[in-house]
Amino acid sequence: MERIQVWEQFVEFYFEIGLKYRDIKSVLGSKHGFYLSERHLKRILNKRGYSRGKTYSELATNETQKFLGISQKFLGISQKFLGISQKFLGISQSFSGSRKVSRDYDFIFFLPCPFGGSVHNAQLFTFYQGRLTMMATKAILQQLIKNPDKLNDLVNEAKELAFQLGIVLRTLETPNSSEVVTYLPFTLFPSPVPKAALLQALAVQTHFNTLVDKISQDPDFLGEALDRTIQADDFTAKLFGIYKTVQQEGRTQSIVMGLIRSDYMVDQREDGTPSLRQIEINTIAAGGFGVSDQLPVVHRHMLKSVGLLEESKRIQDQSRTREMTAALAKAWELYGQQRAVILFLVEDMQISKLTHRYIEKELWKRNIPVIRRKFDDVSRKGSLDGDKRLFIDGVEVAVVYYRYGYMPDNYTEQSWDARLLMERSLAVKCPDISTHLAGTKKIQQVLAKPGVLEKFFPEQPEVMEQIRATFAGLYTLDMGPEGDQTVAKALTSPEKFVLKPQREGGGNNYFGEDIVQVLQAVKGDKRRAAYILMDRIQPRTEQNILLRKDLPLKLTSVCCEIGVLGAYVRHGGEMVLNEVTGHILRTKSIKNNDAGIIGGVTVFDNPLII
Template identity: 30%
Template sequence: MATSYPPDLSAQESEQLLSTIRDWSIAHGLAVRPPPNFVSSETDPHGVLATTAPVTLFPSPFPRTCFEQATSVQEAYNLLYASISRDEQFLQDIVQDIIEVDEFIAELWRVHLKVKDEGYVQVRLYGPSRRTYKSTNNKAGRIQHNCLILWWIIFSDVSVTRTDYPLLDSVVTKSLDLPLNTSTKSLGLGIRQAFEKYNSATTLYDCCTIFLVQTPERNVFDQRHLEYDLQEHGIPVFRLPFSEILSHTTIADTSKRQLIYSPPGNPSKKFEVAVVYLRAGYGPQDYPDESAWRGRLQIERSNAIKCPTILTQLAGAKKVQQVLATPRSSSSPSPLARFLKPEDADLEKLEDTFTNIFPLDESPAGLEARKIAVDPEQCKRYVLKPQREGGGNNTYRSAIPPFLKSLPESHWKSFILMEIISPPPVHNMILRNGAIEKGGVICELGIYGTCLWNQATAEILYNGQAGYLLRTKGDKSEEGGVAAGFGSMDSCTLV
């Protein structure tokens, strides 16, 4: 790599590069609906405008050893979380600790119990996921598990190919090692595997896949590319707002409880839903009233293959991550022993990616963590996380003590306390809403995975690593979510 990286640009080079990136990004779908603080609803009342997604001007250096470690362990993580999703007792023991103070988690659990009482009819589960890592001491430290928030799939593909256009040849050395990324095709393949398993049996109607989405959705272009990939393979795909589940779907009056979808533009036409891919439903904001919960129950009790089910969603809760990762003495058995044999090579590989995470309950570890969380000095090394997916939910460093003191202590157990990882310093430039931000940045590597399994027999029907995502934020920013307005899309050059 050149001595100066990213390279210094003259004013003319900078303007030419920005012009090229803006046009190239829009032309290739690296775009979002503009945020309200950039383009007001009065200016764009019909929501038809688009702007370049936040993106770095150059690929950011990322340690090769960390990248290879994170990608190599992904399939083991897929199997681990499939096992956790199958272990209702394990999840129940965890959920019981927080449902008293977290109504959202409690309501998800109630939906599961209602379907369990009636009897689940679909035993095949599909779990798309993303594990997020920061590099530390030349190893990958896992900071996040997502089973619903799989944004920026196509963007992660595009941000790599973005570096192929000719202009960069003059300003970026050709020796950059840019790993191939096929996240859209790989995640599409996972959904196709689920669709084909369902469609191989006798169905009432032609089958389709439903994307459950938020409205409005700024990140629509990323989602559309995954839809287009499925459609290229002959799979009908429909977008259904989460709030309209009950308006356009019904449950067949059969023992299989098939989910039937009628497109609003052609209500006389009926499709049997083979796969429901949830791009909504991960937070309380998607459930403003009881009808939204009835809609989620309708999806859950149906025969459609859910991506994910309630149990798979709960397996992705921060509390599960904490239970697996809380440091313990060598004489204490690892929670992983419940799912892996001691001699299993994957056990050590998984534990090697764990970050120190602590409960805030009344256990000995939790009471010790409470002391750290309210200490004005010790808290500066930690982040406080609730049981939520998506950016903008966390509390960092010195903000932790006053935040906790604003809550009843009985509510503290619904949070986890994670040690902050400080990656090596990197510099880059970020294009966001037409303006350039230049300086130190922090990179987070997300590894996508797909897994299809039989909930009843534990048979693994498909398991694969499905590409990666590099998100980069300014080193003065705590949060890293691109959709939440903090991070940006990036490409990684391995060093």
């Protein structure tokens, strides 16, 4: 009976990709050993609700439906039916529509394809290719894990190529020395990512750039949105205190810039449909570019090494570091002092210094000088002149680029004074204090309330629709009836939510029973306003092998987080630069709740677009 169900699913699959009845009969007979009349075939399809009234173009227009309907069934039945063999590892898998030498997999690459030249049919063909790509990589991973010698050879090859390309970082044991480095944690193969989700995230980024900038210019909105939060969270209160001081003195600099990253996951809903959901937006020290820019070279090579030549072409090169750096250069140029420098404000433990060097190198190519200083250096050696120009060691600073300062433990009393000094100065800040506050979790939650986006995008319904489509469920914990309802549902079903404090950097969120413990402690007082509640994402999962120093090699169920990078520069009322500058992919085991590269949870990845 199982066998009958399997071939009936093959009938459905071949019909959905557009094969004619006679072609379905032919493939079922020659490739699967099932022989049936055309009349019987039509009876099966009619029983399943299929008729040839659907056109190819109709089948091609709903990406999500195709993803759920075609690929998952095909992948599932393929594993049962095909009996994947060891020789798959040595097979070259190019996909041009002609017959291949793939033997056991011949039927995959020699299906009669009735795709014509129309746009819709081309989209369907591309979609079909993507499903096969995903199946091929999954099969290879399954076979590699059974062949330790082959696996170790590939892993060593990947690591050595990473070293050759400079995809390295300092170690936790020696964070302030470049004498000892290790490879940047990454996946052995790129992970499949739905093309529709990635394109959606990229398409909305310039709108998020604009939104962050508009929020930073609205003191009434910031004050109202953060009013309860600054009463409950000391760190946010101190940031807001600097903001109020700057506001009272009057902003000295009309040049504003942002280098931001918006993070997403693909949520698998209960009904099986996938949807893009924003996790957070980072407005200070957004990372992910730099040494990781060369990782596509590694992943293309790994795919080629196992014979997936055509699949390797799906891995895209990016110029994200150059594009992000261009915004810093534009701000420096607008400042108008050739001898002024860009100051990188860095931490004491500089494990990410080699990534910073990539950015610095791009700036030096433009003859823009860079210096690196810590809060302590600014506190001891920084000063403002009568025009509020910022000087460090006697050198004028055009741009302050914060690579640090986003966590409470980043600050001492002297550090807070240094932050205020820089914020009061004429130097362009990346980000300035108002843009920093615009990236808080509380602002993210407030933006999801009905009617709020309309304040920033009046008469732009399409922009609001694009932004709002990415929002997860976000709920206030402010004192009052609405916050009480949020507490009640979180305590009733903690597994459905994530509790988020006003923190960046990974490792700060609460899940499951930890939510209960936190809320039980603060539910009756204003301290709960330091948090927001968010629907927990149920991410689509894949399989991959995570490569990290001292991590055992094993096939791991993983989920991915898409990060989209954006850059903008505004001069007065004119937005002189507003761009999406690239994307990153970070991947972790589904056993881990929170994330973080430095924290040892997440690794870098590349999207294998499907």
